[in-house]
Amino acid sequence: MKRSLIWWVICGAVLASLPIFTSTGTLRIFIxxxxxxxxxxxxxxxxxxxxxxxFGHPFLIGIAGYTTAILTRHLxxxxxxxxxxxxxLTMVAGTLFFFPALRIRGTYFALVTLAFMEVTYHLLxxxxxxxxxxxxxxxxxxxxxxxxxxxxxxxxxxxxxxGIGLWVLAKSSIGTVLSAIRxxxxxxxxxxxxxxxxxxFAFTVSAMVAGIGGSFYxxxxxxxxxxxxxxxxxxxxxxxxxxxxxxxxxxxxxxGAYFLTFLLEYLRPYxxxxxxxxxxxxxxxxxxxxxxxxxxxIFQGLFDWVGRRMRRGEQYG
Numbered sequence: 001m002k003r004s005l006i007w008w009v010i011c012g013a014v015l016a017s018l019p020i021f022t023s024t025g026t027l028r029i030f031i032x033x034x035x036x037x038x039x040x041x042x043x044x045x046x047x048x049x050x051x052x053x054x055f056g057h058p059f060l061i062g063i064a065g066y067t068t069a070i071l072t073r074h075l076x077x078x079x080x081x082x083x084x085x086x087x088x089l090t091m092v093a094g095t096l097f098f099f100p101a102l103r104i105r106g107t108y109f110a111l112v113t114l115a116f117m118e119v120t121y122h123l124l125x126x127x128x129x130x131x132x133x134x135x136x137x138x139x140x141x142x143x144x145x146x147x148x149x150x151x152x153x154x155x156x157x158x159x160x161x162x163g164i165g166l167w168v169l170a171k172s173s174i175g176t177v178l179s180a181i182r183x184x185x186x187x188x189x190x191x192x193x194x195x196x197x198x199x200x201f202a203f204t205v206s207a208m209v210a211g212i213g214g215s216f217y218x219x220x221x222x223x224x225x226x227x228x229x230x231x232x233x234x235x236x237x238x239x240x241x242x243x244x245x246x247x248x249x250x251x252x253x254x255x256g257a258y259f260l261t262f263l264l265e266y267l268r269p270y271x272x273x274x275x276x277x278x279x280x281x282x283x284x285x286x287x288x289x290x291x292x293x294x295x296x297x298i299f300q301g302l303f304d305w306v307g308r309r310m311r312r313g314e315q316y317g
Contacts, residue, residue: 001171008167012160016153024148031148031220033261034155038162038213040241040253045166046206048247049175050199051182052105056098056113057238059120060207062229064090064214066124069138069224070131079144083215090211091204102199105185121230137225144219151220158216159254162209167250169205178202179248240280244287246294255295 019027039061047053067086071077077085101112125135132138145154169175177198180188188195218224228234237260245256260283264271271279291298 004167005164008160008164012156015156015160019149019152027148027152029261029265030258031152031155033258034152034159035213035217035220036237036241036261037159037254037257038209039238040245040257041162041166041250042206042209042213043238044242044247044250044253045170045178045209046202048242048249048253049170049178049182050202052102052199053110054113054206055110055235055239056115056117057206057210058230058235059097059113059117060090060094060210061214061217062117062120062124062224062226063093064211065218065224065229066132066138068215069141069218072142072219073138073140074131079142079219083219086215087208087211090214091207094207094210095200095204098203099200102196102203117230117235121226124226124230133225135226137223137228139223141219141222141224143222144216155216155220158212162212163250163254166205166209170250174198174201182248236280240284244283244294246296249294249296252294252296255299259295 015030018030022030039057042060043054043057064086067089068079068082071082071085072079097116098113101109104112124132129135145151170178177188177193180191181195181198185195188198214229221228241256241260242253243256244260245254246252263283264279267279287294
């Protein structure tokens with residue numbers, strides 16, 4: 001635990017030093033990678049740990065984004081009020097909508113969460129367009145901070161805070177129970193525990209993280225629209241980042257988010273939007289072929305090898 005925390009500090013220090021060496025354009029790519037990492041970790045703490053595959057995370061992110069956007073755009077609410085309220089509403093509304101679905105699992109749970117996302121997408125376009133902005137969404141939203149460097153440090157701080165918090169939670173006894181639900185929910189019941197309570201807790205934490213990411217992301221962009229938040233490409237990007245990085249690890253989704261963001265950014269001039277689905281599939285197949293447990297397993301194997309070499313050097317002088 002202590003050694004892992006040291007690695008968190010080292011990685012944080014390295015990332016914090018990037019503005020000294022990188023351009024503004026590269027920093028903006030890192031900002032998007034940080035937000036994608038938050039979304040992917042939010043998905044991982046629920047789906048990666050409990051095995052309940054959610055296709056509705058853009059629904060949670062969109063609730064937070066639209067809530068703070070409407071409050072600031074139409075009511076002039078300060079960000080220090082609108083953003084915490086948006087996060088709280090995401091936790092409450094998401095739990096109320098998805099709680100019945102927690103009693104089912106597998107394909108049915110995935111389809112229910114996907115249905116919520118699709119229904120919300122179409123409702124935002126036709127219900128109260130004067131409030132939601134309809135298909136065009138809302139623009140001219142206030143920023144938390146301005147400039148590439150301040151936004152980079154803000155997104156990095158939020159990402160690392162969320163990452164360390166979820167990682168500590170995953171290493172706790174609660175994380176152990178969530179992993180047990182993934183492997184055998186019946187065994188958890190037999191042990192005298194209530195799986196529904198732990199699943200609800202995981203979903204609430206997941207919704208909170210999605211709300212944090214959604215509210216900060218909306219005010220980083222300064223705008224929000226149904227197509228940007230609820231597009232199927234956005235959902236696939238979150239899923240692929242978590243799976244390619246290594247689900248059930250918390251750290252893996254961060255690695256996957258950075259890898260996927262930079263890969264797609266550098267391939268953007270050569271691959272139009274519609275072909276990204278094919279790219280996602282190819283990336284997933286290649287990674288799963290060489291590293292079934294994701295990029296995280298590659299790094300973990302490398303660190304283990306270095307550790308063995310260092311111990312062997314100390315043993316033989």
